[in-house]
Amino acid sequence: MGHYVKFAKLLALSIAIGVLPTLAACSSNNNQEPSGSPASTAESASSGAGTWEQKFDPPVTITTAIVDDGASRGNAFKPGESMEDNMNLRWMKENMGINVKFDFIVTKPEDYDTKLRLLLSSGAKLPDAFRAQGEPLQSLLAANKLMSLDEAIEKYAHPGYKELLKNYGYTLGEVKKDGKIYGLPSFFMGDEGTVMWIRKDWLDNLGLQPPKTLAEFENVLKQFTENDPDKNGKNDTIGLAVPLKEGPWTWMGQTDAIVAALTTQMINTSDIRSFWNKGEDGKLTYGAINPDAKLYLQTMKDWMSKGYMDKEAGIKDPSKSSELVASGKAGIMFGPAWMGDWPLSDATKNDPKADFEPYPLPAGPDGLVGRAEKMLVSGFTVFNKDFKDIEVWFAYFNKMFAKQLEQEGDPFFDPRWKDGYYEGYDYVKYNGKLIKGDYEAAGVPADQWPLKDGRSMDMRFMMTNILGSSVTIPYSNEAPVKKFLADPNAEPVSSKEFDVKQMKKKQIDGQGVRINQGITEGKNYFTGPMTPTMKSKGELLKKLATESYLKIIYGDQPIEYFDEFVKEWLDNGGQKITDEVNAWYAENQ
Amino acid sequence: MAMYWRKTWPFHMLLLPALILCIVFQYIPLFGVVIAFQDYQPWLGIKGSTWVGLDHFRYLFTYPDGKQVIWNTLIIAAFKVIMNLFIPIVFALLLNEVRKIFFKRVVQTLVYLPHFLSWVILGGIMLDILSTEGGIVNRVLHSFGINSIFFLGNGPWFRFTVILSDVWKEFGFSAIIFLATLIGINPALYEAAEIDGATRWQQVKSISIPLILPIVIVVATLSLGRILDAGFDQILNLYNPLVYSHGDIIDTFVYREGLNNGQFSFGTAVGLFKSLIGFILIVISYRLAYKLANYRIF
Incomplete structure (x- = not known):
């Protein structure tokens, strides 16, 4: 017994000691003060303000946070480098006097939001500059944790960026509070507008012309469905591949072009924040409840009952739906220009003759043609209220922005980045020639390739750090697209042109079709934060709308059911949301 | 009894770590359920958020789809x-x-x-x-x-x-x-x-x-x-x-x-x-x- 007691004493002690750190860890989260931020205390001097030469001495530390899913970015870093230790961070430290420190790096966007919420609720220090969107962003704003930026923008921002913010001011609704701006938008390129992708080989097989009107479009659907366009002797094809799980508007396969051919309304059922269309009286109304939507529903119902569309559209999301075109079962799918690569190029794996071509959108009976504007902004870069060195942040941002702008005589443009960011990373000089990508084809010896497998590097991961998201200027790739449309073999000069040259030919063709059709894209006029009723009733209304639309399209309910749906939508909070949206619009337009 | 304790206390001590872990990770978080009766806002915390009684439960049952x-x-x-x-x-x-x-x-x-x-x-x-x-x-x-x-x-x-x-x-x-x-x-x-x-x-x-x-x-x-x-x-x-x-x-x-x-x-x-x-x-x-x-x- 005595022997056991002694053993047990020892064991108890050792377990207790072993557990202590775990327990301590629970309570010490709040004490994570940044260890090395001397800059906030000692005033840092800078040389070369307002130009690319700006450098800070002593170095300034800026903390940030980022989502980094290690798996999906095989070509982001060289072996031995990482998000926290790479070429660009070393360069920034050496040449700009900026130390970047990551407060946290997580692998999933959900984890990122959770982390922000935890920081908020525990009252711990937020990173100096970081990305936020949606509900966490609104919480941060409501909690007064963010810095208002008007003054800093005025004082430090690149003049081109100031202009950009002015032009796209309407996208800032979510970060405006009391007339002040609290976040910088992460812009999209805006080049994802819908084009019409059709199997040209099927058109040729049946002796058809690309449809220019909705009536011709319907005829093509009919022929594709009934007349064996792939000539395999089987009745196994349909016209249109379309995902309806989220309603008419989604990121691929969307039917906004059909909506726009029939009415000037834009329709989305899966998000209560879009589309809010502007009426003639200047008031905003929700597109999905506009009586014009019946025209769209009638058309879709018709096509569904005739078998022109995928019978299972209602249970499919965009990727699932695209399997139909990839497997050669459907001949038409709407979507962005990038579809020219994935998923449409997969069709050639099944049938080498498969040839998806982009075409302009068809016009409706009254000559209407259109598409919906993709959201131009997703998320914002925001700053800790106590962040002292926003000048330093802008020094790096302006440099990156000038690199995107590529304007001659721009004082912010860093000549060291003229050819690209870093030699041996995103470009290689070989025989006096500048090479970016396809190193093997260009004859570069293997030992000079940036990565061992010869792929080009995706620099966005390395360059983003404190910026929150990569710097994009909306619509800035139009000119390069036009250049390569005119002459596919033209030599790329600017970085932007190098980027566009990297696209597949079909993608450039798609971009060309989109740009040349010259459509004014239907805007969503509501860009503010979720209103109170949107928060409490939005999900209910979204479910109601999407469900009702599908019931009508599938013929489970007659078209007259639409009026019933609209009444229900308005009674269940829709009317209140409409009022709130218009109150917001009156204040912010 | 005292004799019994003197002899066996180390065995009881062996339970302690498990007990502490259980209390810290299973029982203390239980108090978090009070936010079910609050309009909880992360930055206000449990102390600062307003109490709303059974509103959330009512919401579930009066919700049209509830x-x-x-x-x-x-x-x-x-x-x-x-x-x-x-x-x-x-x-x-x-x-x-x-x-x-x-x-x-x-x-x-x-x-x-x-x-x-x-x-x-x-x-x-x-x-x-x-x-x-x-x-x-x-x-x-x-x-x-x-x-x-x-x-x-x-x-x-x-x-x-x-x-x-x-x-x-x-x-x-x-x-x-x-x-x-x-x-x-x-x-x-x-x-x-x-x-x-x-x-x-x-x-x-x-x-x-x-x-x-x-x-x-x-x-x-x-x-x-x-x-x-x-x-x-x-x-x-x-x-x-x-x-x-x-x-x-x-x-x-x-x-x-x-x-x-x-x-x-x-x-x-x-x-x-x-x-x-x-x-x-x-x-x-x-x-x-x-x-x-x-x-x-x-």
């Missing part, structure tokens, strides 16, 4: 609880009668494999095999002259599919506990029965079933606590607007409503409601088991 969602949950979960009890028992009894050890092992391994697949993967597979255009299930139906069934796009069929696929995925794994009990039965009982001239069926009826009954009662009682869990992962990956009316359950509803919009209090309130119902059902079934079968679980 009743439908609760009803769907109850139907789907009830069928799952019953089927996931009944089928593994039958399967275990049958497998226990198999003589060839190799065959028995192979079957057992094969049937519990699906348990380890995630619904994200199975969701994609089911979309394909249940497709109305060329899906294998509908092709088999065709060959019997039956029209295509839109399993995932038709309300009643959706429920059927959800329940059946869940049973398919889980029955092998659930059967393990019954199989283990069956193996543990004293062979002498069977030998004695055989000498007395009992048939196999009589042996099953009079030996196997009575002896696994206690375990069946335990499993049944515990599974009643999950009566409001209709399978979040599964439904989320399979449902769509066409079947909202028959397939939207409390968990998917809370997911859309609470998590997407960051409504923590509402999510907590629903979680508390579910736990409460589960707790009540467990207590009742425990009492019943004691009264009817004179069996005590705890």
